[in-house]
Amino acid sequence: MQDSQMLKAQDLAHIWHPCTQMHDHEATYPLIPIKSGKGVYVYDFDDKAYIDCVSSWWVNLFGHCNPYINQKLCAQIENLEHIILAGFSHEPIITLSSRLCGILPAPLTKCFFADNGSSAIEVALKMAYHSKAIESASTFYDTFLSLENAYHGETIGALSVGDVGLYKQVYEPILLRTLTSSAPTLHNTDKALQSLESILDSHPNIAAFIIEPLVQCAGNMAMHTPEFVAQATKMCQNRGIFVIFDEVAVGFGRTGSMFALEQCGVVPDFLCLSKGISGGYLPLSVVVTSDRIYEYFYAPYESHRAFLHSHSYTGNPLACACANAVLDIFERENIIESNKILSAYIWEQAQNLQTFGFVGNMRQRGMILAFDLLGFDGQRKGIEVYNKALARGLLLRPLGNTIYFMPPYVITKQEVAYVFENLATILASL
Numbered sequence: 001m002q003d004s005q006m007l008k009a010q011d012l013a014h015i016w017h018p019c020t021q022m023h024d025h026e027a028t029y030p031l032i033p034i035k036s037g038k039g040v041y042v043y044d045f046d047d048k049a050y051i052d053c054v055s056s057w058w059v060n061l062f063g064h065c066n067p068y069i070n071q072k073l074c075a076q077i078e079n080l081e082h083i084i085l086a087g088f089s090h091e092p093i094i095t096l097s098s099r100l101c102g103i104l105p106a107p108l109t110k111c112f113f114a115d116n117g118s119s120a121i122e123v124a125l126k127m128a129y130h131s132k133a134i135e136s137a138s139t140f141y142d143t144f145l146s147l148e149n150a151y152h153g154e155t156i157g158a159l160s161v162g163d164v165g166l167y168k169q170v171y172e173p174i175l176l177r178t179l180t181s182s183a184p185t186l187h188n189t190d191k192a193l194q195s196l197e198s199i200l201d202s203h204p205n206i207a208a209f210i211i212e213p214l215v216q217c218a219g220n221m222a223m224h225t226p227e228f229v230a231q232a233t234k235m236c237q238n239r240g241i242f243v244i245f246d247e248v249a250v251g252f253g254r255t256g257s258m259f260a261l262e263q264c265g266v267v268p269d270f271l272c273l274s275k276g277i278s279g280g281y282l283p284l285s286v287v288v289t290s291d292r293i294y295e296y297f298y299a300p301y302e303s304h305r306a307f308l309h310s311h312s313y314t315g316n317p318l319a320c321a322c323a324n325a326v327l328d329i330f331e332r333e334n335i336i337e338s339n340k341i342l343s344a345y346i347w348e349q350a351q352n353l354q355t356f357g358f359v360g361n362m363r364q365r366g367m368i369l370a371f372d373l374l375g376f377d378g379q380r381k382g383i384e385v386y387n388k389a390l391a392r393g394l395l396l397r398p399l400g401n402t403i404y405f406m407p408p409y410v411i412t413k414q415e416v417a418y419v420f421e422n423l424a425t426i427l428a429s430l
Helices: 002-013 024-025 067-076 091-105 117-135 156-160 163-173 189-202 226-238 291-296 316-332 335-355 382-390 413-428
Strands: 034-038 041-044 048-054 108-114 143-149 178-180 204-209 242-246 269-273 285-290 360-365 368-373 402-405
Touching: 048 413, 067 316, 091 108, 091 285, 091 316, 108 117, 108 291, 117 204, 117 242, 117 269, 117 285, 117 291, 156 163, 178 189, 189 226, 204 226, 226 242, 226 269, 285 291, 316 335, 335 360, 335 368, 335 413, 368 382, 382 402, 382 413
Parallel strands: 143 178, 143 204, 204 242, 242 269
Antiparallel strands: 034 041, 041 048, 108 285, 269 285, 360 368, 368 402
16 A cells, blocks of 8 residues: 555544544545645645645644744754643743733733633633622623624533534533624624624623624634624623633734734733644644733632633643744734735635636635635535645635635745636636
8 A cells, every 4th residue: 555545544543533524534525644744835645735725724824844933943842841830930931921912902911821722712711700700799690692603612611602503503401601692794783783782781691702803714704894893892891791802713914913803993801812823833822811800810829719720731832932933923024014915916816716606705804715605505515626626736625615715824926826726727617
């Protein structure tokens, strides 16, 4: 057997892949072992190259095996690989925390680290609930509010505030108490705000409202306006309801600004960050909150007010070294401004796909572009696009029949043009 065939067999014998109906690997989805990566390309064991059009699940910002991040990671591994963060600290996490708080608006001044996006959401939900319990012993704030079509992760708390049935439905009996408000779009801001206000006025026991600002990524890349985020945040905070921004996927430049909140003109009580924070190198997440929240829990041990949440790999020095390298690149290379030019070119190239009558709802926010394949109800056309794209050296991962393009920021205009030329050929064959 070829190396790749042997690896596939060994993989399928022992590995249960995430977010995968494993039965699909029999005929629907090929399983492709990857040998190496460089820049926007990954290479299989037959040395075939694929352009990573989805940033390896939206985490890779500056290309695979980025020389600068590699250098910083190697330097850190020679000094300290890990240390318990309870009672100890280390320079990479101190530097990272200071830098994050330095580029975020007040009053976001305190960092609580975890090791993945879902865990960050759990931390924020627990902090919000616990803070409410400390604020008011006489009122029981037992409910969370989120949006239709939302996705916030797959742990129990994160699933509770999500609204993608594929992930959530079977677990409904064991989820937290939640309310769901109408999903905003780019064209129904006022209606969505009215729905939200109605819920807020009729439910006094809401601890927190959670939102993915500007783009509901796993929710088929649905996009909404900064105005909705701003007004929804103010409506909640004016009522004493905490606001959680889930910027796990949209942070670190994805929407056209370093953080999506910058476009909205409001500041949440909790900001959840992960994915691109380490450039796709190592697991890391953080919840950034305020001194006000921190001080609720700053008390003698006997008070039982401590926030007792922990992960063994919290604030791992290697991951923090990569995160600091990511911030270095943002600062040194003026990435946000460069991405504005690149995203305009991506939009320009995508217009050629509008000639297909079944291509609809084309939309873009920063370095995220998406469109829907219309008129194929009940047909898994997204998988057909996926397989045909692989044959042409493109790694796409459609969300149902929504095709999206979320590449590493180091992609060139020539590579962008190649992607959309091949997409046009693929769409012509559907």
